[in-house]
Amino acid sequence: MAMIEIRDVSKWYGAFQVLKDCTTKVEKGEVVVVCGPSGSGKSTLIKTVNGLEAFQKGEILVNGIPVHDPRTNLSKLRAGVGMVFQHFELFPHLTVRQNLALAQVKVLKRAKDEADARGVRYLERVGLAAHADKFPGQLSGGQQQRVAIARALSMDPICMLFDEPTSALDPEMINEVLDVMVELAKEGMTMMVVTHEMGFARKVAHRVIFMDHGQIVEDAAKDDFFGTPRSDRAQQFLAKILHH
Amino acid sequence: MGFDFQVIVDSLPFLWKGFQYTVQLTATAAVGGLFFGTLLAMARLSSFKPLAMLAAGYVNLMRSIPLVLVLFWFFFLMPLVLQGITGAERPPPIGAERTAIITFILFEAAYFCEIMRAGIQSIARGQVHAAYALGLNYWQAMGNVILPQAFRNMVPVLLTQTIILFQDTSLVYVISATDFLGAASKIAQRDSRLVEMYLFVAVVYFVLCYLLSWLVKGLQRRIAVIR
Numbered sequence: 001m002a003m004i005e006i007r008d009v010s011k012w013y014g015a016f017q018v019l020k021d022c023t024t025k026v027e028k029g030e031v032v033v034v035c036g037p038s039g040s041g042k043s044t045l046i047k048t049v050n051g052l053e054a055f056q057k058g059e060i061l062v063n064g065i066p067v068h069d070p071r072t073n074l075s076k077l078r079a080g081v082g083m084v085f086q087h088f089e090l091f092p093h094l095t096v097r098q099n100l101a102l103a104q105v106k107v108l109k110r111a112k113d114e115a116d117a118r119g120v121r122y123l124e125r126v127g128l129a130a131h132a133d134k135f136p137g138q139l140s141g142g143q144q145q146r147v148a149i150a151r152a153l154s155m156d157p158i159c160m161l162f163d164e165p166t167s168a169l170d171p172e173m174i175n176e177v178l179d180v181m182v183e184l185a186k187e188g189m190t191m192m193v194v195t196h197e198m199g200f201a202r203k204v205a206h207r208v209i210f211m212d213h214g215q216i217v218e219d220a221a222k223d224d225f226f227g228t229p230r231s232d233r234a235q236q237f238l239a240k241i242l243h244h
Numbered sequence: 245m246g247f248d249f250q251v252i253v254d255s256l257p258f259l260w261k262g263f264q265y266t267v268q269l270t271a272t273a274a275v276g277g278l279f280f281g282t283l284l285a286m287a288r289l290s291s292f293k294p295l296a297m298l299a300a301g302y303v304n305l306m307r308s309i310p311l312v313l314v315l316f317w318f319f320f321l322m323p324l325v326l327q328g329i330t331g332a333e334r335p336p337p338i339g340a341e342r343t344a345i346i347t348f349i350l351f352e353a354a355y356f357c358e359i360m361r362a363g364i365q366s367i368a369r370g371q372v373h374a375a376y377a378l379g380l381n382y383w384q385a386m387g388n389v390i391l392p393q394a395f396r397n398m399v400p401v402l403l404t405q406t407i408i409l410f411q412d413t414s415l416v417y418v419i420s421a422t423d424f425l426g427a428a429s430k431i432a433q434r435d436s437r438l439v440e441m442y443l444f445v446a447v448v449y450f451v452l453c454y455l456l457s458w459l460v461k462g463l464q465r466r467i468a469v470i471r
Contacts, residue, residue: 047373050377052373052376052377074376075376075379075380075381076379078376078377078378078379079378079379080379081377082377083373083374083377085370085373085374085377087368087370089368089370089371089373089374090374091371091374091375091388091389091393092393093392093393093396102378102380102388102389103378103379103380106380106384106388107378107379107380107384108379151378152378155378155379
């Protein structure tokens, strides 16, 4: 059974179709990179996986549980799926420590001390234990995104979704975040990553999905994707972003 | 008959009682109004349309009629309604103080609702997504992530509304509740000291409200720096 299974998913905003019969899957332990021009629907697609975006047609299974089924306890499903956002989305009124503990206590019903200890352990992992009592606003973008990754990991997720995790970062901060992600991938975490960082894709991805106009145009093993045989659209896209 | 300060000094204990009532009514109405206003705001923003429409209807009704009229409703008409429901022989009086509390909470809830609605809408959608993505449900996301931020963003406006409420409570004078203005008015009539009483009351209201507005402005500046 695949960790994430997306079958014929379509979504409309009014008359405008943002996703067109998208079908793909992410196996357990697999790292899949989703790329494509802006407005191609890749962010929308990844947000349908944990039900943040509804869809009108098709089905999505996460670890066998149907996201589209109204009987599914979405909160419970989401608690097991880590998500990292383009704009970090740390809670600005809470300290880093509280950001990490909140959902552990409220959702997983862990004791405060246990949640705190676990949070600090993940902070150490991303190299930010010294900043536990600061507020998110006092950290740099790269640091905030690493805290966001630690926050997701502290929920012991079965897989991780990354929605353009480095797009809002200054260039010199991109690598500190990618390093954490590479390490995570090497440990065998199942990851679905929307990104333009082709270096990251080359290094750790197993498969690369290319989207355009709401469609999955190419879904290939990494070496095939970066090799020659691929669609014109994907070739043009790669030529543009690999130039610099 | 010149301006007699002694009249004011002599009536201070009675005025103080009225003033305490004014503060008490303001505080109760502000807390109650904020509580129900926040629930109303959540209802207005609900994706369940009938609930949103009901809340919107209530808010628009309250904001479109004069406060005095709402006071009259509860003071004069509500007993008749209660009589109709219970079948009592005579309309059961609600009493001036209870009328005042109920009216001001209901009335302020409409205004606090609009403030909290703006506050909730000022929180970026990504924050809601992040809260849900961590597995929080609607009430947990509201209580731990959205409302604390919305409330913090809106503190200056909420305080300004409370200052207005503090002045508005003087309207309970029309149903003969003895608030600060009511107390002063009673002495003014009894001793024919209208000038002293109404000037003194005006000065107290002015000094307090001006001071509070000034503090809110300072607070606003401090919050602006934090963000």
